[in-house]
Amino acid sequence: xxxxxxxxxxxxxxxxxxxxxxxxxxxxxxxxxxxxxxxxxxxxxxxxxxxxxxxxxxxxxxxxxxxxxxxxxxxxxxxxxxxxxxxxxxxxxxxxxxxxxxxxxxxxxxxxxxxxxxxxxxxxxxxxxxxxxxxxxxxxxxxxxxxxxxxxxxxxxxxxxxxxxxxxxxxxxxxxxxxxxxxxxxxxxxxxxxxxxxxxxxxxxxxxxxxxxxxxxxxxxxxxxxxxxxxxxxxxxxxxxxxxxxxxxxxxxxxxxxxxxxxxxxxxxxxxxxxxxxxxxxxxxxxxxxxxxxxxxxxxxxxxxxxxxxxxxxxxxxxxxxxxxxxxxxxxxxxxxxxxxxxxxxxxxxxxxxxxxxxxxxxxxxxxxxxxxxxxxxxxxxxxxxxxxxxxxxxxxxxxxxxxxxxxxxxxxxxxxxxxxxxxxxxxxxxxxxxxxxxxxxxxxxxxxxxxxxxxxxxxxxxxxxxxxxxxxxxxxxxxxxxxxxxxxxxxxxxxxxxxxxxxxxxxxxxxxxxxxxxxxxxxxxxxxxxxxxxxxxxxxxxxxxxxxxxxxxxxxxxxxxxxxxxxxxxxxx
Ligand code: ATP
Ligand code: MG
Numbered sequence: 001x002x003x004x005x006x007x008x009x010x011x012x013x014x015x016x017x018x019x020x021x022x023x024x025x026x027x028x029x030x031x032x033x034x035x036x037x038x039x040x041x042x043x044x045x046x047x048x049x050x051x052x053x054x055x056x057x058x059x060x061x062x063x064x065x066x067x068x069x070x071x072x073x074x075x076x077x078x079x080x081x082x083x084x085x086x087x088x089x090x091x092x093x094x095x096x097x098x099x100x101x102x103x104x105x106x107x108x109x110x111x112x113x114x115x116x117x118x119x120x121x122x123x124x125x126x127x128x129x130x131x132x133x134x135x136x137x138x139x140x141x142x143x144x145x146x147x148x149x150x151x152x153x154x155x156x157x158x159x160x161x162x163x164x165x166x167x168x169x170x171x172x173x174x175x176x177x178x179x180x181x182x183x184x185x186x187x188x189x190x191x192x193x194x195x196x197x198x199x200x201x202x203x204x205x206x207x208x209x210x211x212x213x214x215x216x217x218x219x220x221x222x223x224x225x226x227x228x229x230x231x232x233x234x235x236x237x238x239x240x241x242x243x244x245x246x247x248x249x250x251x252x253x254x255x256x257x258x259x260x261x262x263x264x265x266x267x268x269x270x271x272x273x274x275x276x277x278x279x280x281x282x283x284x285x286x287x288x289x290x291x292x293x294x295x296x297x298x299x300x301x302x303x304x305x306x307x308x309x310x311x312x313x314x315x316x317x318x319x320x321x322x323x324x325x326x327x328x329x330x331x332x333x334x335x336x337x338x339x340x341x342x343x344x345x346x347x348x349x350x351x352x353x354x355x356x357x358x359x360x361x362x363x364x365x366x367x368x369x370x371x372x373x374x375x376x377x378x379x380x381x382x383x384x385x386x387x388x389x390x391x392x393x394x395x396x397x398x399x400x401x402x403x404x405x406x407x408x409x410x411x412x413x414x415x416x417x418x419x420x421x422x423x424x425x426x427x428x429x430x431x432x433x434x435x436x437x438x439x440x441x442x443x444x445x446x447x448x449x450x451x452x453x454x455x456x457x458x459x460x461x462x463x464x465x466x467x468x469x470x471x472x473x474x475x476x477x478x479x480x481x482x483x484x485x486x487x488x489x490x491x492x493x494x495x496x497x498x499x500x501x502x503x504x505x506x507x508x509x510x511x512x513x514x515x516x517x518x519x520x521x522x523x524x525x526x527x528x529x530x531x532x533x534x535x536x537x538x539x540x541x542x543x544x545x546x547x548x549x550x551x552x553x554x555x556x557x558x559x560x561x562x563x564x565x566x567x568x569x570x571x572x573x574x
Pocket of ligand 2: 409412
């Protein structure tokens with residue numbers, strides 16, 4: 001490709017709307033342009049990167065026996081009504097009607113459609129396992145589309161669905177996909193980690209991992225063990241109760257006046273006690289049903305754990321102030337567990353019942369109770385692990401203090417079990433002619449998000465540093481001065497030879513100053529750059545520069561093609 005002909009509009013300025021570096025660089029380097037919030041056009045270089053990631057994904061899916069299909073983006077509402085998800089999916093789903101007022105959605109995911117296909121086509125155990133996948137646009141009306149390709153409303157996903165005879169078969173399919181995902185992200189040249197993730201309250205037969213590309217800008221927080229392979233999304237990471245040593249009070253609990261002290265910090269300071277002596281009492285509203293939730297004052301409540309523990313509400317949120325007033329007779333900052341109404345369920349993290357003398361809200365304005373003893377002075381109806389894990393806590397596997405990292409979720413593997421096969425009646429006949437439900441798994445890779453994640457992990461002040469495996473082109477040739485016939489001729493010859501050697505090369509044949517060409521080459525992030533200049537050429541040499549290290553070396557003209565070819569070949573080997 002010739003840069004003079006390439007639609008590659010680079011920008012010097014950082015576009016104001018782009019917050020994260022991948023978004024900024026994809027706009028600046030001319031990879032994408034915005035069509036609407038969270039909806040983008042891929043320009044030629046952007047599309048090449050995308051196709052390379054897709055191809056890696058496709059090869060690894062095929063290697064595991066996956067068969068590629070292509071399902072429609074537009075999906076009939078009936079199927080979604082059959083599984084009950086038409087109502088559950090909420091505002092994230094793009095919905096539309098045809099001229100006959102039949103309802104459709106733009107597919108946010110394809111469990112319904114694939115299960116419908118399989119229930120129609122699979123009869124016998126002999127047809128299983130079946131691994132079907134596609135690479136296609138998905139549509140989700142995200143509440144906050146942002147960060148460019150990272151969280152789009154239209155984005156590209158690879159989704160594979162596995163159909164097995166039983167749980168053992170599912171475990172095999174799951175392991176295959178787990179392995180394939182490791183290979184995919186390694187082949188993309190990325191530093192990643194599979195982490196245990198939250199399966200949700202209705203997560204089928206359980207078991208799910210997210211694949212995280214580690215980067216500061218990641219939206220997800222993960223904890224990992226530096227000594228063993230334990231790693232988990234903080235949403236999921238199990239916490240062990242860690243009691244604080246404290247003496248139980250000798251007498252009854254007492255009411256104290258705490259004017260103006262509402263938050264944990266304010267109360268702890270006012271009474272001069274550590275936060276570990278306080279209990280956070282939160283009134284929650286799950287689809288209209290109220291619960292009182294207790295965690296120790298220094299801990300953060302994990303709402304995902306709470307929702308799972310309570311059975312999975314569609315909407316779980318802190319109760320509105322007027323509901324708090326109705327139920328507890330006070331404002332939010334004064335809620336506590338002593339003397340709560342009979343019917344109100346009290347749910348606590350196990351650390352609460354291990355506390356000795358507690359400070360908590362007294363359910364009246366500007367007052368708290370002190371020396372409250374769990375069990376003696378208030379009831380706990382159910383205990384669940386409800387808190388957020390903290391850095392430095394012991395690894396649940398080996399006891400080493402955990403560390404924290406930020407990650408971008410680029411993929412997820414998920415055991416669905418029979419959730420969808422049951423709802424849609426996808427069955428097969430086993431060896432004995434008995435009808436059984438297919439056992440399913442689903443496995444997604446965010447192809448376009450992976451492209452963004454690769455940039456988040458690989459960039460510097462000058463631009464993108466593509467891992468060679470997914471770079472739009474491997475190498476750029478920059479003739480320094482096109483008016484010099486020998487320079488221009490050599491550059492053209494190299495361009496032709498590299499092409500013949502299987503190296504993806506571009507030649508910057510624009511009539512621009514060398515500085516401009518170098519800047520653009522760095523911004524776009526070509527892994528290798530060959531500079532052809534008259535001075536080195538006089539010695540029969542050209543300059544070869546590696547974008548990643550910034551190292552340059554002078555290489556004999558006669559050898560440069562073979563050297564570049566070898567470098568590329570080695571990087572692509574897997
Ligand atoms: P998230 O928690 O980030 O919203 P998700 O759990 O809803 O993602 P999945 O349904 O598991 O996503 O989709 C599979 C993969 O698709 C994700 O791992 C992610 O890489 C990608 N993905 C999901 N939502 C988006 C989006 N809005 N834009 C780009 N990629 C996305
Ligand atoms: Mg996910």
